[in-house]
Amino acid sequence: MWLRNVFLKTLRDYRIPILGWGIGMGLVVVSPMASVAALVTTPEARQQLAAIAASFAWNADAVAVTTIGGYATFKIGIFIFLIIVWPILAGSRMLRGEEERGSLDMLLSVPRPRLRVALEKLAAMWTALLAMGVLIGLIAFAGGRQFGADFGLGDALVFGLDLALISAVFGGVALLISQFTEERGPAAGATAGLLLIFIVLDMVHRIAPNTEWISRLSPIYYYNLSKGLIPSYGVNAGAMVLLAVLAIGLGGIAVWLFNWRDVGGTVLLPRWLRLPEHQASRVLPVADWSLRSVYARSLRTIAMPTFWWTLGIAGFAGWMVYAVQLLETKLSTLLSGNAAFTQLIKNIGGGDASLNAGFLSAMFVFLPLFLMAFAVTQVNGWSADEQDGRLELVLATPQPRLSVLLGRFAALATATIAISVITLLVCAASAAASGLQLNGGNLAAAILGMIPLGLLVAGLGYLAAGWLRTAADTGLLSFLLAFWFFVSFIGPELNLPNATLRLSPFYYYGSPLLNGLQLTSILGVIAVAAVALALGAVRFVRKDIGV
Amino acid sequence: MTAMIEVQGLSKSYGSKVGITDVSFQVEEGDVFGFLGPNGAGKTTTIRLLMALLHADAGSARIAGLDCWEKSVEIKRFIGYMPGEPALDPNLTGGQILEYFAHLRGGVDQAYLKQLIQRFELDTSRKFRQYSTGNKRKVVLIQAFMHRPRLLILDEPTSGLDPLNQQEFDRMVFEARSEGRTVFLSSHVLSEVEKTCNTVGIIREGRLVRIGDVAEVKAIKRYEIQITFANPIPAETFKTVEGVTAVETLNHGNGVRLTMQGPADAVIKAAAHYSVVSLTTYEPSLEDIFLRYYEGDGSAAREANNVA
Numbered sequence: 001m002w003l004r005n006v007f008l009k010t011l012r013d014y015r016i017p018i019l020g021w022g023i024g025m026g027l028v029v030v031s032p033m034a035s036v037a038a039l040v041t042t043p044e045a046r047q048q049l050a051a052i053a054a055s056f057a058w059n060a061d062a063v064a065v066t067t068i069g070g071y072a073t074f075k076i077g078i079f080i081f082l083i084i085v086w087p088i089l090a091g092s093r094m095l096r097g098e099e100e101r102g103s104l105d106m107l108l109s110v111p112r113p114r115l116r117v118a119l120e121k122l123a124a125m126w127t128a129l130l131a132m133g134v135l136i137g138l139i140a141f142a143g144g145r146q147f148g149a150d151f152g153l154g155d156a157l158v159f160g161l162d163l164a165l166i167s168a169v170f171g172g173v174a175l176l177i178s179q180f181t182e183e184r185g186p187a188a189g190a191t192a193g194l195l196l197i198f199i200v201l202d203m204v205h206r207i208a209p210n211t212e213w214i215s216r217l218s219p220i221y222y223y224n225l226s227k228g229l230i231p232s233y234g235v236n237a238g239a240m241v242l243l244a245v246l247a248i249g250l251g252g253i254a255v256w257l258f259n260w261r262d263v264g265g266t267v268l269l270p271r272w273l274r275l276p277e278h279q280a281s282r283v284l285p286v287a288d289w290s291l292r293s294v295y296a297r298s299l300r301t302i303a304m305p306t307f308w309w310t311l312g313i314a315g316f317a318g319w320m321v322y323a324v325q326l327l328e329t330k331l332s333t334l335l336s337g338n339a340a341f342t343q344l345i346k347n348i349g350g351g352d353a354s355l356n357a358g359f360l361s362a363m364f365v366f367l368p369l370f371l372m373a374f375a376v377t378q379v380n381g382w383s384a385d386e387q388d389g390r391l392e393l394v395l396a397t398p399q400p401r402l403s404v405l406l407g408r409f410a411a412l413a414t415a416t417i418a419i420s421v422i423t424l425l426v427c428a429a430s431a432a433a434s435g436l437q438l439n440g441g442n443l444a445a446a447i448l449g450m451i452p453l454g455l456l457v458a459g460l461g462y463l464a465a466g467w468l469r470t471a472a473d474t475g476l477l478s479f480l481l482a483f484w485f486f487v488s489f490i491g492p493e494l495n496l497p498n499a500t501l502r503l504s505p506f507y508y509y510g511s512p513l514l515n516g517l518q519l520t521s522i523l524g525v526i527a528v529a530a531v532a533l534a535l536g537a538v539r540f541v542r543k544d545i546g547v
Numbered sequence: 548m549t550a551m552i553e554v555q556g557l558s559k560s561y562g563s564k565v566g567i568t569d570v571s572f573q574v575e576e577g578d579v580f581g582f583l584g585p586n587g588a589g590k591t592t593t594i595r596l597l598m599a600l601l602h603a604d605a606g607s608a609r610i611a612g613l614d615c616w617e618k619s620v621e622i623k624r625f626i627g628y629m630p631g632e633p634a635l636d637p638n639l640t641g642g643q644i645l646e647y648f649a650h651l652r653g654g655v656d657q658a659y660l661k662q663l664i665q666r667f668e669l670d671t672s673r674k675f676r677q678y679s680t681g682n683k684r685k686v687v688l689i690q691a692f693m694h695r696p697r698l699l700i701l702d703e704p705t706s707g708l709d710p711l712n713q714q715e716f717d718r719m720v721f722e723a724r725s726e727g728r729t730v731f732l733s734s735h736v737l738s739e740v741e742k743t744c745n746t747v748g749i750i751r752e753g754r755l756v757r758i759g760d761v762a763e764v765k766a767i768k769r770y771e772i773q774i775t776f777a778n779p780i781p782a783e784t785f786k787t788v789e790g791v792t793a794v795e796t797l798n799h800g801n802g803v804r805l806t807m808q809g810p811a812d813a814v815i816k817a818a819a820h821y822s823v824v825s826l827t828t829y830e831p832s833l834e835d836i837f838l839r840y841y842e843g844d845g846s847a848a849r850e851a852n853n854v855a
Contacts, residue, residue: 100676183638283642284642284660285640285642285643286646288646389632392634393635395598395599396598397648397651398651398652399620399623399651543602544600544602
């Protein structure tokens with residue numbers, strides 16, 4: 001049944017992301033719901049929570065934050081970008097990815113109009129996004145029921161629909177940009193850059209007065225006009241229609257351009273918009289450092305993604321350090337009066353929330369999560385290389401299998417260390433610029449301490465790649481990441497047993513910004529990573545390649 | 548002569564699917580060995596076992612006296628390998644790919660590398676993904692030859708190459724042989740193996756069914772001639788002609804399809820007695836040849852037991 005037409009086949013290809021992304025993002029939405037009840041035990045506590053949220057209006061509108069739906073909506077805030085990662089990847093791969101692989105030539109050789117093929121693929125992506133939206137809505141509804149929320153199933157589904165629509169818009173942007181690029185990577189990168197710009201544009205009107213006109217340039221603004229999980233706020237049907245029209249328009253233009261251009265070619269930009277043409281040299285690149293070893297080659301391959309992830313992680317950390325100092329007075333007043341919020345911050349950050357460092361510690365929990373997500377994306381490349389046969393010729397050279405694997409791992413470890421060191425430097429500079437007093441040793445421990453967590457994910461990924469294909473390997477690691485985050489983020493609120501909390505590496509990361517690193521814990525993480533890598537190496541050295 | 552490749556009782560299966568079963572053969576140093584078989588016969592499995600990309604279920608494979616699995620790194624120092632379906636980083640240029648593999652091999656003679664690039668007229672400035680199928684194969688072919696390996700293992704090397712480059716490849720194989728190097732190449736085209744190799748092994752459905760010198764190929768080689776005449780001719784005209792093994796009458800006697808073995812001289816002379824409109828000759832696929840040659844009599848199994 002699933003191989004009957006292009007639409008069903010494409011939808012079939014999306015089945016793992018639909019489940020993985022839908023459930024994972026659903027859990028992300030539900031995570032904050034668990035803590036609301038404890039935060040609003042008294043009228044004073046409610047007021048203080050609202051005031052704290054208002055202080056973080058740059059993150060999201062502080063609407064009805066004392067309700068479960070309102071608090072969850074607020075907490076998702078700028079983390080909307082996490083949800084939009086998949087549509088960006090899917091949009092950039094949909095046509096350009098298949099062109100790169102050469103599989104589109106075959107598909108377009110069947111007696112079916114090119115326009116129809118592209119439309120069926122686009123419709124499959126929209127259907128997948130809708131299915132993810134429904135899953136997220138259902139999980140949000142189930143979470144809401146569990147914690148006594150006031151929104152119903154319809155509200156939760158509308159929330160999911162809003163997410164699906166904003167995702168479809170950025171999927172459409174990626175698809176459109178991919179008509180102008182030779183590879184899917186730059187299209188995805190450019191769309192991710194645009195997403196960040198749009199998030200900032202949307203943020204502007206919440207920080208500076210009379211700037212709503214700027215925010216209206218951002219699709220995120222229209223997404224935020226509907227808040228399905230807050231029944232008292234309701235839904236802006238006009239904004240949702242606008243998002244739908246945008247998604248259809250962008251997708252439509254992209255498909256029209258695809259129908260018109262050469263397969264494998266690009267739509268030519270006007271001359272003034274084109275980058276200067278790079279004249280490739282016929283001289284052999286004998287002195288190119290990146291061709292000297294598997295390690296150097298791997299390092300060069302991940303240089304660009306490392307750059308973007310560094311920008312994101314270091315930028316986020318630097319901004320948090322800067323923002324905390326700006327909010328110092330307000331925070332210390334507010335946090336000291338709200339025992340529950342203080343406790344929550346303590347649970348997440350692991351220390352005394354009356355300090356700036358306490359709040360910062362809670363925010364820094366996201367840093368190892370991001371670094372681990374980076375590791376997932378890079379491990380994905382390893383299993384894809386084997387699956388696509390790109391390891392075959394490398395392994396036909398006199399390079400031991402072990403050194404090929406370790407070369408790749410070392411490159412990933414180098415990138416992980418580079419991201420962490422740069423993040424540390426940015427945070428130190430940010431603290432110096434804002435005058436924030438932080439314990440330098442603890443700051444270094446908090447940021448450099450996330451390196452073992454990144455390596456743990458890498459080690460587990462290399463181990464799983466010994467048996468699993470790319471999609472399953474990535475799915476497993478993504479699931480583990482979501483599970484660990486869920487356990488660590490709401491585990492203490494749900495009074496999960498200590499044995500369960502210990503399953504998450506975040507437990508061993510602790511709260512280094514406040515307490516420094518627990519050497520034995522972090523050595524334990526390193527040991528598990530080393531064992532995983534060793535087992536992965538043993539498997540790789542013995543396994544059949546490409547089978 | 549000493550054996551460069553020794554394979555003994557090699558078997559490999561993929562779950563319930565059999566790759567190869569009990570394959571044994573030997574390739575002498577300096578030989579050009581053609582490994583012949585239809586698609587899916589087990590050629591690539593055998594080659595990937597020699598390259599230690601797969602681990603054998605049973606049997607042994609040795610190259611230059613070294614175990615292919617245990618001593619794979621040492622062996623790969625003197626092997627040039629070309630996979631059947633080359634996959635490389637699509638964003639590297641041809642030049643970058645060649646330099647990368649040169650480094651992984653511990654360096655190569657740059658002058659010789661440039662010479663190979665010139666011989667194949669390869670534009671090394673283009674990215675791998677921008678190459679045509681033929682140019683992609685040229686890149687991989689050059690990387691297989693660039694370090695002057697003692698042993699070349701080439702999986703369907705001429706597939707996708709144009710006739711001129713096929714000729715260049717033939718010359719390179721000839722040169723390799725004249726320098727005393729060994730070539731192990733797989734193919735599913737009889738005439739190619741016949742032209743290039745001096746020893747041949749034939750594999751079918753995972754079993755080695757025949758092995759010997761290239762003359763052995765001629766024993767099973769069949770080709771077809773289709774002749775169209777201006778007027779109907781008697782069918783029995785070609786039945787007793789030397790080299791004809793089967794005759795099929797076409798177009799109510801206006802044409803014949805002859806299955807041939809050996810020279811066509813007698814057929815041409817017989818046809819010349821009539822007014823010929825057209826004459827076409829073609830080589831059937833290896834599988835067709837096998838189907839006819841081994842049809843129903845179980846001789847494949849018998850011969851497999853008598854391989855050299």
